[in-house]
Amino acid sequence: MSSILEKSLAIIELLADHPVGMAVSTIATRTDQPISGVHRTLQELARLGYVRQVQAQGHYVLTIRMPAMGLGFLSRAGITDVAQPILDALAVRSKELIRLSVVDDDKLIWVAVAQGAMHGLRYDPGQEQGVVVHLASTSAGKAWLSTMSDEEALARISAQGLVRDAEGTGQHAPRSLTELLGRLAEARKQGYAVAVDSYLAGMAAMAVPVRYRRTGPVLGCLSIAGPAVRMTAQQMAELAPDLRDAASELGEAAAGSKYFEANIRSFQAGE
Structure with missing residues (x-):
């Protein structure tokens, strides 16, 4: 430095x-x-x-000054106003943890959450808002990477690192670029990305990209996460339509957020 x-x-x-x-x-x-x-x-x-x-x-x-500035920015930018009702509704339907991450320059950052599991075993980290998403080990990261070419995805992984160096990382996190590319191909094929026992041991998650009006630029990713014993492959397949619908709703509502509006203008200017 x-x-x-x-x-x-x-x-x-x-x-x-x-x-x-x-x-x-x-x-x-x-x-x-x-x-x-x-x-x-x-x-x-x-x-x-x-x-x-x-x-x-x-x-x-x-x-508290720095966190207060961050919360104030999210409020004034309209991100939570636009997103929270949609996240809350999906949390009620899925009965699991819902997280929204947004694209910020070359990073993906968790910004909003809604908890749908009211009792029993549940995944509830509570400290991820404002955290940069680790791309290779999370469903949100892989959902974002799946919207890119393999070359661009590998460049972003190279910049951030393939392996997440943190306590509690699951044993099934990708350990090679070949393995990661295979999971991205699978995400493109089935329409959503999956991370099981990857970002955190015992946790499973699925995610889809949030695009402006369905086919526009990627604004972020929406995910559902919960204990792996409950978030099975069958459960994910059943939740996929609700997840896609919520992501589409967010994409339609994005113009109501000053933050998303600025990102959309920036993308359109670069076309």
Whole structure:
């Protein structure tokens, strides 16, 4: 990392994944920065109101300012206004977890969620909004990749990494590019992408791309996720029509969101 801004954002992104805070030395190690530089950056971020120090442990944590800015942006951009009723309705029909991810430049980011499983075994991560989607191991990532040529998909995987380096990753996550390309071909054929025991052990999910008015640019992906023991291949096949209908509804309603509208204009300008 070279610029001060890049180093500062690396610290903010790391703290966003650790809400209980981290020590200066740990932050320095995880971001590959000198302790003295990290300390100066944290002091400046604290002065600006983006982090604070927990005196008991000496750890630094994000303040609510950054999350509040993100939530305010989502609200003003109209993403949740447009999407939430559709997600809620699909959650009721599927009785599973519904997630919407949106395309943001060269990334796919989870932004909205609705939980349909009210009791019993359920998948409910609770901390994925704002997280960049790992493309190779998730159904949403594979749904997005399936809309591209194999060459473009491989370029995005090369930039992000094939293997998700995180605790809890399922044993059936793709381990080779050949395996991944095979799963993308399967997703194109059946009309939805699947990830079973992949992103997280014991979890299964299915996803479809959300296109502006069915045939327009890809705006994001819509997924259904739940425990693998319940989200079987048969269950996914039965849920597929509802998932596609909800994605189509989102694509039709997208013009009501300032964020989606800007993405649509950008795509049309590049045609």
